[in-house]
Amino acid sequence: MSTSLDNTAGRDGSLVAGVPRSRIIVASTVGTSIEFYDFYIYATAAVSVFPHLFFPKGNGTTALLASLATFGLAFVARPVGSILFGHFGDRIGRKATLVGSLLTMGIATFLIGILPTYHQVGLLAPALLALMRFCQGLGLGGEWSGAALLATETAEKGKRAWAAMWPQLGAPIGFFLANGLFLIITLFLNHDNADPDLGSAFLTWGWRIPFLLSAVMVIIGLYVRLKLEETPVFAQAVAEGKKVKTPLAEVFRTSWRQLIIGTFVMLATYTLFYIMTTWVLSHGTGKTPAQGGTGAGFQYSDFLVLQLVAVLFFAAAIPVSGRLADRHGRRITLLVITGTIMVFGLTFGILLAPEGMSEPRMLLFLIIGMILMGFTFGPMSAVLPELFPTNVRYTGSGIAYNVSSILGAAVAPFIATWLATTYGVGWVGVYLLVAAALTFVALLVMHETKDRHLEEV
Structure with a gap:
């Protein structure tokens, strides 16, 4: 009979394979905080x-869409990263692979901070930016699943969703750090996003600061992760000779159904989040209909403050969702939340209507969206790893998570911008509703994973 995971912990659950549980929490949270910080500053x-x-070149909308297209490039890279790092995560181990993913994204982010601009080197500038963005995607493609496995494979019995929610907190923490830093810099340098001056201090050098500071955060993350031990679940699989030579081939051979389910289970989460962060920033700070646009007309700094307030609700909802998923199960918890997201999609035309737009109404919209995001995002780092056996868990959960990023996140800002410009903001909500409906169907098909043993191979 397999050795229980609980046997690796102390009686009070404070130790896992000789490593303090607090160190595991910090390592899984700080790593994803850095990774999401890097992603959000971009x-x-x-x-x-x-x-x-x-x-x-071209008009403002064309330039924005081109910029959002490179933003989406990282999502194309993420499944590649999940395959690359998943191979080593399932073959070599979780610890070494987590260090590699962190370095990949950290170095790429730092290099963005020293790139020349179009006015300096012409077309080479967007080409280099696209390359660095691709490398960011590679790193994040391997980061999330590794951090999720670090948390789930060391969790106490009956508390797996609670343990798994810690790396999920990296998303709001990274968002808060990235946007908070941009807010401070724009206020300090008096940058006006509605009427940008290409010769201003912000667009000359100020925007580079958040990218360069990522190097400091990467050093901290490396220090914490290098002090970890391998997870006991993976160590047991190694000891029993249950590693596979080609995790990618094995996961498609044995777990193709779980790959499809996991991909669509994440779809609503990704679509919601990148509508509530990336698209809504461009919409909120865009020109109003009276000015010839379709946006809400907020000042850049004012809108960032609204987002920073709303993201606190995102962070608060994550641990609540972890508790609910442990108590009631992953499937029913996510079904209720996804149904609520579908209803939320129907409110876009009302809450984002240009007539009478105000800060309180926009803040209400952001808070509702971020609370729902916290509830749907929190259990995911438990659900996706639980779908797959140990010897392909890194690869399988990573592929499902990151393929979903292409379907949900990569195209979300682009599609939402086009829908809002062409048909109005109400259709952005319809787009979210459709994505949530697909997730709802996937959850109906999915079996409950709450009581599954992670030692299964």
Whole structure:
């Protein structure tokens, strides 16, 4: 009979294979915080910086769409990263692979901070930006699944969703750090996103600061992760000779159904999040209909403050969802939340109507969306790993998570921008409703995973 995971922990659950549980929590949370910080500073710059410095030709909408297209490039890279890092995660181990993914994304993010602009080197500038964005996607493609496995494969019995929610907290933490830093810099340098000055301090050098500071955060993350031990679940699989030579081939051979289900289970989460962060930033700071646009007309700094307030609700909802998923099960919890997201999609035309738009109404919209995001995102780092056996878990959960990023996140800002410009903001909500409906169907098909043993191969 397999050795129980509980046997690796102390009686109070404070130790896992000789490593303090607090260190595991910090390592899984700090890593994803850094990774999402890197990702979000690009998302913010894709709206406020890159259209002016890397894609300046044509009208403003064309430049914005070109910038958002490079933003989506990372999502194409993420499944590649999940295959690459998943191979080593299932073959070599979780610890070494997590270090590699962190370095990949950290170095790419730092290099974005020193790239020349279009006005300096022409077309080479957007080409280099696209390459670095691709590398960011590779790193994040291997990061999330590794952090999720680090949390789930060391969890106490009956508390797996609670343990798994810690890496999920990296999303709001990274978002808060990235956008908070951009807010401070724009206020300090008096940058006006509605009327940008290409010779201003912000667009000359200020925007580079968040990218360069990522190097400090990467060093901290590496320090914490290098002090970890391998997870006991993976160590047991190694000891029993249950590793596979080609995890990618094995996961498609034995777990193709779980790959499809996991991909669509994540679809609503991704679509909601990138509508509530990337698209809504461009919409909220865009020109109003009276000015010839379709946006809400908020000042860039004012809108960032609204987003920073709303993201606190995102963070608060994540641990609540972890508790609910442990108590009631993953499937029923996510079915209720996904149904609520579908209803939320029907409110876009009302809450985002240009007539009478105000800060309180926009803040209400952001808070509702971010609370729902926290509830749907929180259990995912338990659900996706639980769908797959140990010897292909890194690869399988990573592929499902990151293929969903292409279907849900990569195209979400682009489609939402086109829908809002062409048909109005109400259709952005319809788009979210359709994505949530597909997730709802996937959840109906999915079996409950709450009581599954992770030692299964």
